[in-house]
Amino acid sequence: MTLFGKMEAEVEVKVSAETFHDIFSCRPHHISNMSPAKIQNVDLHEGEWGKPGSVICWSYVHDGVAKTAKEVIEAIDDEKLSTTFKVIEGDMITTEYKSFTAIVQATPKGEGSCLAHWTFEYEKLNENVPDPQTFDYLRSKMTVLFGKMEAEVEIKVSAETFHDIFSCRPHHISNMSPAKIQNVDLHEGEWGKPGTVICWSYVHDGVAKTAKEVIEAIDDEKLSTTFKVIEGDITTEYKNFIIIVQATPKGEGSCLVHWTFEYEKLNENVPDPQTLLEFCIHCSKEIEDHHLTQLPTAQA
Missing domain, CATH: 3.30.530.20 (START domain)
Structure with missing residues (x-):
């Protein structure tokens, strides 16, 4: 038996x-x-x-x-x-x-x-x-290789404006967050169109990096944009990396920005992209700061 x-x-x-x-x-x-x-x-x-x-x-x-x-x-x-x-x-x-x-x-x-x-x-x-x-081995290996991380921040920018920045004019972000984003260049397609390929030049953890991405989806109803990384520094650690940014209206002239990372690591030694998620949150706040400076200074 x-x-x-x-x-x-x-x-x-x-x-x-x-x-x-x-x-x-x-x-x-x-x-x-x-x-x-x-x-x-x-x-x-x-x-x-x-x-x-x-x-x-x-x-x-x-x-x-x-x-x-x-x-x-x-x-x-x-x-x-x-x-x-x-x-x-x-x-x-x-x-x-x-x-x-x-x-x-x-x-x-x-x-x-x-x-x-x-x-x-x-x-x-x-x-x-x-x-x-060997179940423990199988479970631990698959658990650490795949990941999903989320974070959100409230900013004083309308949801429609924030969505428009990432879906249609990400090349303007270098003006809003110059210390983090140096350039966003168009490689294929048109700004604001799914299937378009863009390349980000940015500084993360004090190191100059690049990320070539495909704009996989733009949902103007849900105010979300989906990017898939296809080349660059991120691909040295991750086999797949998807970034979804969504803006939800929250009060007059404000929104809740929700960031989602879905990824597959190349091996179990690769860390979760916590600092990159924090980078995106800080960038969102800098977009808010830039937006507020463009508003009329006097309302009286």
């Missing part, structure tokens, strides 16, 4: 269920970029990425030892956002388990987050084989 086992665990991660599912179902070979100290390679041996029946081989380090695991992708359920792997060769099968199946499923939980549920079903070679307590 001790030879058969089933273990389950789940963890909430700050990444959409669709993205998490896509990583394991279609691009597990990208995980070596996300966790290079643990996963060296994921190679395709038979079939195609993202297709049931395909055979892939993981090269990884577990408990300080280099190991391999060849697996068949048994099933991909895009409706339930689950992927099933069956181990067929490697250290796990030859030394500890007669059979081993891993199922990973992502369930949406709030905006931009999901619940990652892991299930291991296995048959041990003998009763001395321990249960696979």
Whole structure:
């Protein structure tokens, strides 16, 4: 009775269920970029990425030892956002388990987050084989690689004006916050149009940096603009980085500015972008200061 086992665990991660599912179902070979100290390679041996029946081989380090695991992708359920792997060769099968199946499923939980549920079903070679307590490893790796950070600040600028600055004329911000933003240049497209590519030259943590971004979306109803970083200093630490800035009216001539970062780190040693979020908050306040200086000084 001790030879058969089933273990389950789940963890909430700050990444959409669709993205998490896509990583394991279609691009597990990208995980070596996300966790290079643990996963060296994921190679395709038979079939195609993202297709049931395909055979892939993981090269990884577990408990300080280099190991391999060849697996068949048994099933991909895009409706339930689950992927099933069956181990067929490697250290796990030859030394500890007669059979081993891993199922990973992502369930949406709030905006931009999901619940990652892991299930291991296995048959041990003998009763001395321990249960696979690698869940802690799996959970911790995925938790630290994906992130979502939010912050907001109230400023004395109308929501419509603030939205217009970031959606249509970000190149004016260098006049409003010159110590932080040196230039915002147009590389492709038109100001104020989704799909346009712009490049920011800025100073963050005392260092001159650049960020090339695509304006992914402009929502004039919700007064929000979405930027996706595609080149620059941020990409040396993050595989994906999305910035959403939204302005919500709050009293006459004021608004609540809400910043959201959604990101995927290149590895677990990359810090969360706390100082960059603070940078955006301070920049928002400097836009307020500039705006107030442009108002009539006398109201009597």
